[in-house]
Amino acid sequence: xxxxxxxxxxxxxxxxxxxxxxxxxxxxxxxxxxxxxxxxxxxxxxxxxxxxxxxxxxxxxxxxxxxxxxxxxxxxxxxxxxxxxxxxxxxxxxxxxxxxxxxxxxxxxxxxxxxxxxxxxxxxxxxxxxxxxxxxxxxxxxxxxxxxxxxxxxxxxxxxxxxxxxxxxxxxxxxxxxxxxxxxxxxxxxxxxxxxxxxxxxxxxxxxxxxxxxxxxxxxxxxxxxxxxxxxxxxxxxxxxxxxxxxxxxxxxxxxxxxxxxxxxx
Numbered sequence: 001x002x003x004x005x006x007x008x009x010x011x012x013x014x015x016x017x018x019x020x021x022x023x024x025x026x027x028x029x030x031x032x033x034x035x036x037x038x039x040x041x042x043x044x045x046x047x048x049x050x051x052x053x054x055x056x057x058x059x060x061x062x063x064x065x066x067x068x069x070x071x072x073x074x075x076x077x078x079x080x081x082x083x084x085x086x087x088x089x090x091x092x093x094x095x096x097x098x099x100x101x102x103x104x105x106x107x108x109x110x111x112x113x114x115x116x117x118x119x120x121x122x123x124x125x126x127x128x129x130x131x132x133x134x135x136x137x138x139x140x141x142x143x144x145x146x147x148x149x150x151x152x153x154x155x156x157x158x159x160x161x162x163x164x165x166x167x168x169x170x171x172x173x174x175x176x177x178x179x180x181x182x183x184x185x186x187x188x189x190x191x192x193x194x195x196x197x198x199x200x201x202x203x204x205x206x207x208x209x210x211x212x213x214x215x216x217x218x219x220x221x222x223x224x225x226x227x228x229x230x231x232x233x234x235x236x237x238x239x240x241x242x243x244x245x246x247x248x249x250x251x252x253x254x255x256x257x258x259x260x261x262x263x264x265x266x
Contacts, residue, residue, distance in 0.1 A: 022244050029237040049235040056235060063197060063213040066128075070135035071192035077136065078143025078192075079185055083177070085144070086151040097148070103141045111137060112205035119206070126208045134206035135196045142195060143188030150184030151177075214239070 028036055032043035050056055085096045103111060115134050124130055154177065162172040178185075200215040207216065214236070221233050 022240065025237045026241040026244065029241045034231050034234040046235045046238040049231065050238045053232065053235065056232060059212050059214055059217050060239070062211060063215075066131065066135060066213060067193050067196035070132055070139050070196045071189050073132070074136045074139035074192045075143050075185060075189045078140045078188055079147050079181075081140065082144045082147035082151060082184075083173075086148065100141055100144045103137060104145070108138070108199075108201045112202045115202065116205050126206060128208065128211060131203065131207045131211065134202040135199065138199060138202055139192035139195050142191040143185075146188035146191060147181055147184040150181040154180040 024036070028039075029046050030042055030044065031038075032040035032045050081100065085093055085100065088096060112134070115130075115137065119126070119130050158180075159172050159176050162176045163169065167175065198215070200219060203213055204216050204219070207213070218233065218236060
């Protein structure tokens with residue numbers, strides 16, 4: 001009994017440590033005051049500000065467009081890279097697999113500086129294109145990391161059988177290989193979206209001055225704050241709550257669907 005209580009206490013402590021800051025922001029998103037620690041009245045003021053301010057909506061739109069664009073391109077590039085690495089000879093596969101993980105292990109500031117130096121050396125000015133390239137550099141390795149395990153788990157005999165039965169390599173790829181690694185591709189895409197939404201360092205080094213994302217705006221607002229930015233920052237409490245609720249709903253739905261599918265197979 002004591003062991004069971006300690007186990008649940010330990011799990012609860014970890015969950016509290018992970019989610020207490022998010023829950024705190026969620027509670028204060030319904031506060032009429034723009035300051036954490038001071039409670040005014042229950043209000044939807046921050047939500048009204050979030051959806052009523054064109055500047056905030058533009059920032060959210062910029063962030064989503066960038067994240068989805070980078071995620072789609074990184075997923076295509078990362079999936080192709082994972083396939084290429086997997087079908088290489090063992091020695092080459094080991095080398096390429098290690099090289100593909102360098103951007104994950106490498107410090108992000110080093111990646112950002114390297115990108116800036118590269119863009120300057122080839123005469124490229126900062127634009128949405130350079131920003132997109134920067135996000136693809138940090139997102140693609142995570143797609144490779146997600147797809148590779150699924151390639152190792154798939155049944156290679158099905159691909160070989162398709163070739164023996166007259167299918168072209170391209171047709172066998174799209175009909176046999178890709179359906180088996182779809183979960184890894186989806187996981188890679190979601191990771192890429194998360195990495196792009198979360199990134200500040202590469203974004204700040206590669207973006208044009210006229211383009212703002214949520215991360216760059218929040219950082220600039222906290223370092224150069226005023227009354228207006230304090231009100232705008234408070235509206236991001238509401239955005240945090242909405243994102244958290246959406247992610248929670250998606251995870252719960254995915255788990256329920258997986259459990260129903262598992263029960264149906266029994």
